[in-house]
Amino acid sequence: MKKILTILFTLLLISFSVSHVRADEEHLFLGESGYYLTEEEYRELNDDLRYIEDNYDIGIYIGVGIQTNNAQSYAYEVMQETGYAPEKVVLIVDDKGSYGLAAEGSCTDLIYADEVDLWTKYALATTYYDGIKDFYQACVKIINGQTYQTNVPQVSNDVKIYDAAGLLTDSERNDLQIRLKKISEEQNMDVVVVTADATDGMWINDYADDFYDYNGYKDNGLLLLIVMDDSSWYVSTKGKGIDYFTDYGIDLIIDEMMGDLSKGHFYEAFNTFADQTEYYIKEAKNGHIIDINTDPVPKKKKEFGALNVGISTFVAALSSLFSSLFLRGQMKSTKRQRFANSYLVDNSFHLNGYSDYLVDRKISRHYNPPQQTQSGGSSGGGSITHTSSSGSSHGGHGGHF
Numbered sequence: 001m002k003k004i005l006t007i008l009f010t011l012l013l014i015s016f017s018v019s020h021v022r023a024d025e026e027h028l029f030l031g032e033s034g035y036y037l038t039e040e041e042y043r044e045l046n047d048d049l050r051y052i053e054d055n056y057d058i059g060i061y062i063g064v065g066i067q068t069n070n071a072q073s074y075a076y077e078v079m080q081e082t083g084y085a086p087e088k089v090v091l092i093v094d095d096k097g098s099y100g101l102a103a104e105g106s107c108t109d110l111i112y113a114d115e116v117d118l119w120t121k122y123a124l125a126t127t128y129y130d131g132i133k134d135f136y137q138a139c140v141k142i143i144n145g146q147t148y149q150t151n152v153p154q155v156s157n158d159v160k161i162y163d164a165a166g167l168l169t170d171s172e173r174n175d176l177q178i179r180l181k182k183i184s185e186e187q188n189m190d191v192v193v194v195t196a197d198a199t200d201g202m203w204i205n206d207y208a209d210d211f212y213d214y215n216g217y218k219d220n221g222l223l224l225l226i227v228m229d230d231s232s233w234y235v236s237t238k239g240k241g242i243d244y245f246t247d248y249g250i251d252l253i254i255d256e257m258m259g260d261l262s263k264g265h266f267y268e269a270f271n272t273f274a275d276q277t278e279y280y281i282k283e284a285k286n287g288h289i290i291d292i293n294t295d296p297v298p299k300k301k302k303e304f305g306a307l308n309v310g311i312s313t314f315v316a317a318l319s320s321l322f323s324s325l326f327l328r329g330q331m332k333s334t335k336r337q338r339f340a341n342s343y344l345v346d347n348s349f350h351l352n353g354y355s356d357y358l359v360d361r362k363i364s365r366h367y368n369p370p371q372q373t374q375s376g377g378s379s380g381g382g383s384i385t386h387t388s389s390s391g392s393s394h395g396g397h398g399g400h401f
Helices: 037-054 073-080 108-113 115-123 129-146 170-187 205-212 240-244 248-264 266-285 306-332
Strands: 027-030 058-066 087-094 101-106 161-163 192-195 221-227 232-238 393-399
Touching: 027 037, 037 058, 037 129, 058 073, 058 129, 073 101, 087 115, 087 129, 101 108, 101 115, 101 232, 108 115, 108 129, 115 129, 129 232, 161 170, 170 192, 170 266, 192 205, 192 266, 205 232, 205 393, 221 266, 232 240, 232 248, 240 266, 240 393, 248 266, 248 393
Parallel strands: 027 058, 058 087, 161 192, 192 221
Antiparallel strands: 087 101, 221 232, 232 393
């Protein structure tokens, strides 16, 4: 069912001791068999679980294929040995398919009340990867539904341009609202632009994700956030938006906007964003997702040209001629001499002999690193994803302008 790893996981809990779980590094651990996850899947899920703990104080630990006679007791042991988050959930699935669930914190009763549903999300998934992710995202949704408070403004999902930073005129804002709403309706994907003076203490990616999630936008779409206090941008993608707008594709779109963003021409930049997103969606629906491996070869830059070379040479020569005539005109105290000895003062120069001596030597060496080449993994394209506070998957990234 799963392809076999080239490098088998001999990670944690190979023996029956819970002490093998290193809470500071591993939230996900596997049994001796290596067919549960690929190496890339394991790394992505484990990184996401760390992200959840670091950002939302929810520690979720999942063991799959563990050799134990009692999965429930094992889950309780892991609960005692791992993590410091105020909210914790442990799922242990043994090598025979039985499971044990343990929870700790203010939402413990809620986790146990939804135990059957949580287990079903894992058990009915088509792959281990999907099952693990569905389980822990459901846990995040349950816990944060009770404890998490977002700082983003609450608006209608009909709002496609929210200009809290006041970067646009009323007319510009109205034009963009009409344009973005038309794209969103025709493509059945929400395309949203948000501006803010600051993110009220939130990380920019959490602010963008939360604005999209908690304002009822479609399951498929993307949002551009502009934050003025540090001239930063972030694009958050969700659902099909994750597939249609790869990390590489997002960078291409921002490159098209960067000139206007850096000059403060926000209306023009946001129109470019609308144009580009509509184009990317249509291309993706026609089977062409713009990514590092599918982007056409960039157009060849125009040659400088013989005419330009001639013009440059003429201008340089003319400039040199005027400079030299000007300097010559300033020299009023001397006259041109036919021989060099006319410039010597009589009896002022004596050469008795000469010798060559090596008085010092300095050798400089510089390291030239080898050229880097791209290979598989995240550099091969696609989108890096993470779990938002609502328990949803989001892609995207950001930068500064």
